[in-house]
Amino acid sequence: MKNLNRESLGLDEKLPLKIVQFGEGNFLRAFVGYAIQHLNKNADFNAGIAVVQPINSGLVKMLNDQDGLYTLFMKGIKKGKEIQEHELITNIVRSIDPYLNFQEYISLAKEDALEFIISNTTEAGINYVESDTLVMQPPSSFPAKLTILLNERFKYYKGDSSKGLTIIPCELINHNSETLKNIILQYVKLWKLGEEFKVWVSDNCSFHSTLVDRIVPGYPKDEIEDYNHQLDYKDNLIVSAEAFFLWVIEGGEELKKKLPFDKTDLDVKIVDDMQPYRTRKVKILNGAHTAMVPFCLLSGKQTVKESVDDVFTGEFIENTVFNEIIPTLDMDKDELKQFGEDVFDRFRNPFVKHQLSSIALNSISKFKVRVLPSLLDYIKINDKLPIHLMFSFACLLRFYKGTWLGDTLPVNDDAEIVKTFEKAWALGNYEATAKFILENKLFWGEDLTRINNFTHTIVAALIEIDTNSTQVGFINFSKQF
Numbered sequence: 001m002k003n004l005n006r007e008s009l010g011l012d013e014k015l016p017l018k019i020v021q022f023g024e025g026n027f028l029r030a031f032v033g034y035a036i037q038h039l040n041k042n043a044d045f046n047a048g049i050a051v052v053q054p055i056n057s058g059l060v061k062m063l064n065d066q067d068g069l070y071t072l073f074m075k076g077i078k079k080g081k082e083i084q085e086h087e088l089i090t091n092i093v094r095s096i097d098p099y100l101n102f103q104e105y106i107s108l109a110k111e112d113a114l115e116f117i118i119s120n121t122t123e124a125g126i127n128y129v130e131s132d133t134l135v136m137q138p139p140s141s142f143p144a145k146l147t148i149l150l151n152e153r154f155k156y157y158k159g160d161s162s163k164g165l166t167i168i169p170c171e172l173i174n175h176n177s178e179t180l181k182n183i184i185l186q187y188v189k190l191w192k193l194g195e196e197f198k199v200w201v202s203d204n205c206s207f208h209s210t211l212v213d214r215i216v217p218g219y220p221k222d223e224i225e226d227y228n229h230q231l232d233y234k235d236n237l238i239v240s241a242e243a244f245f246l247w248v249i250e251g252g253e254e255l256k257k258k259l260p261f262d263k264t265d266l267d268v269k270i271v272d273d274m275q276p277y278r279t280r281k282v283k284i285l286n287g288a289h290t291a292m293v294p295f296c297l298l299s300g301k302q303t304v305k306e307s308v309d310d311v312f313t314g315e316f317i318e319n320t321v322f323n324e325i326i327p328t329l330d331m332d333k334d335e336l337k338q339f340g341e342d343v344f345d346r347f348r349n350p351f352v353k354h355q356l357s358s359i360a361l362n363s364i365s366k367f368k369v370r371v372l373p374s375l376l377d378y379i380k381i382n383d384k385l386p387i388h389l390m391f392s393f394a395c396l397l398r399f400y401k402g403t404w405l406g407d408t409l410p411v412n413d414d415a416e417i418v419k420t421f422e423k424a425w426a427l428g429n430y431e432a433t434a435k436f437i438l439e440n441k442l443f444w445g446e447d448l449t450r451i452n453n454f455t456h457t458i459v460a461a462l463i464e465i466d467t468n469s470t471q472v473g474f475i476n477f478s479k480q481f
Helices: 026-043 060-065 102-110 142-156 176-190 195-204 221-228 253-258 275-298 304-309 311-328 333-347 363-382 387-399 415-426 430-438 454-478
Strands: 017-022 048-052 070-078 081-089 092-096 116-119 166-169 210-213 239-242 246-250 268-271
Touching: 017 026, 017 142, 026 048, 026 070, 026 081, 026 239, 048 102, 060 092, 070 333, 092 102, 102 142, 116 142, 142 176, 142 195, 166 176, 176 195, 210 275, 275 304, 275 311, 275 333, 275 363, 275 387, 275 454, 304 311, 304 333, 311 333, 311 363, 311 387, 363 387, 387 430, 387 454, 415 430, 430 454
Parallel strands: 017 048, 017 116, 048 092, 070 239, 116 166, 246 268
Antiparallel strands: 070 081, 210 246
């Protein structure tokens, strides 16, 4: 097989450098690289990407060995149909390790066609490190590196307002662009870079918060031979991803003109406020995951796919999402229903083996953020308790007892939380146990025993679970509503 490079494939296209991308890992290559490829192909976007390695180890050398080329394999379910596709991504035109060649990194500031900064340096990447200095080559943090690059551009173009950049972070933290901008301005002050530069950053650079959603397993090492057989070249940077793709970016008409995703078939939403979409994802996708884990593990299931494919557990999860979670969201109901259906397509993806035990990590804090708001909103809207969410809540409490039918359950949480549940279950009385846990404001943010009939309902569910298991127990429990 031939080596993967531009010469061996006869690729002589010269794309202008429009994007500096901080991060060269699997996610950005399967997400942003894929998105820009489609803009170039369908909207004449004509954009090349310069990849910057954000930490002192990474894939830049491997990218350079392949002239920035790599193959993206996409597998999944769309509207009930199995999808298997692969595509050669060709838009990375430079790959830079600033730890080995800082001057090459700085030279990016002088690129006339440069318009965008895009990043995904993990949730820990957008942080302020006070020990970073202007003379470090490079400083440790991503925001410090970016501040230096912006300052070089400001100086080189003598403060030209037209040379400001559009900055789009993809790190999975809420309000990611505001956080990044604030840290940059902290460095401006710390390093005494001047009021004019501060104004240039604030007024001439635009910052856009995002929500990104795509599962990217990455390099398919266990199936690499099967992947290689589908290619006529050797690719050391194959990346695999699910078929689903969603990118929500905060911005207005100007950003829509800069990024003409309307000319592609990608689900990219440029909106004034991304928070409803974030809430939608947290409540439906993440909420369904968290709500199903204890219930499905107690029902003898091991994976997400197995859970949604089973008649009993699958129907339970669907009713939870479509009848109890979605009705609490203040968005277009058809759009919410479609998103819910897409989520279940993702859950059924035969190419992703998502273990319930891996999702069980820190289930108490996850339930508080992802599930409890839907439960409480349902009560406010309907003036009654939601059957499935309450039973799921009871399964969560039962799961934290730690054993089930003689087997150890995969409880994985903070030691203090685990100890609290040990104390609760040691009380030896369902009502006392439930009250002890439900009144814990550190767990839930409020005393849930104050909600009418809440404790009684959880107790009834716990008794049914222990007496009749989840399936018969839920049938008996639902008759009480």
